[in-house]
Amino acid sequence: MKRFAFIFGIVLIAAILVAAGFLLGFGQRFMTDAYSVTALDKSLTDASTHAMLLHELDSGHIDEARGLLRSELDSDIVTIWAFGDYSDARSRKMATNVLARIAEFRAEYPSIYTNRTSGDEAQVDAKIASLLEQAKKTETR
Numbered sequence: 001m002k003r004f005a006f007i008f009g010i011v012l013i014a015a016i017l018v019a020a021g022f023l024l025g026f027g028q029r030f031m032t033d034a035y036s037v038t039a040l041d042k043s044l045t046d047a048s049t050h051a052m053l054l055h056e057l058d059s060g061h062i063d064e065a066r067g068l069l070r071s072e073l074d075s076d077i078v079t080i081w082a083f084g085d086y087s088d089a090r091s092r093k094m095a096t097n098v099l100a101r102i103a104e105f106r107a108e109y110p111s112i113y114t115n116r117t118s119g120d121e122a123q124v125d126a127k128i129a130s131l132l133e134q135a136k137k138t139e140t141r
Contacts, residue, residue, distance in 0.1 A: 074124045080131070096135040103128045
C-alpha cells in the first residue's frame with residue numbers, strides 16, 4: 001500500500017508540473033503573439049505613411065508632405081510625453097537631447113507651409129517645453 005501511495009504521489013506531482021509548464025508556455029506564447037501582431041501593425045502603418053509621403057512628393061504636393069511629416073512627428077512627441085519611461089539615465093539623456101533639438105529647430109524655423117492640418121502646434125510645443133523642464137529637474141536631483 002505504501003508503494004502505491006508513493007507512485008500515486010509521484011504521478012500526481014508530475015501531472016501538476018506538466019500542467020504548470022503548459023500554462024506558463026501558453027502564457028508566453030500568447031504574449032509573444034500579442035507583441036508580434038503589434039510590431040506587424042506598426043510596420044504596416046509606417047509603410048502606408050511612407051507610401052503616402054512619397055506619393056505626395058512625387059505629385060508635387062510639397063505642403064501636404066510637410067504637413068504629413070509634421071503631424072507624424074507631433075504624434076511621436078505626444079507618445080514620448082505620454083508613455084515615456086525615463087527611469088534610466090541613458091534614455092532620459094537621449095530624450096532630453098532629441099526634444100531640445102526639436103524645440104530649438106522649431107524656434108529657429110517656424111513652420112512656413114500653407115497647408116496646416118493641425119491647430120494644436122502650440123500645444124505640442126508646450127508639451128515639448130514641459131518635457132524638457134521635467135528632464136532638467138530630474139537631472140539636477
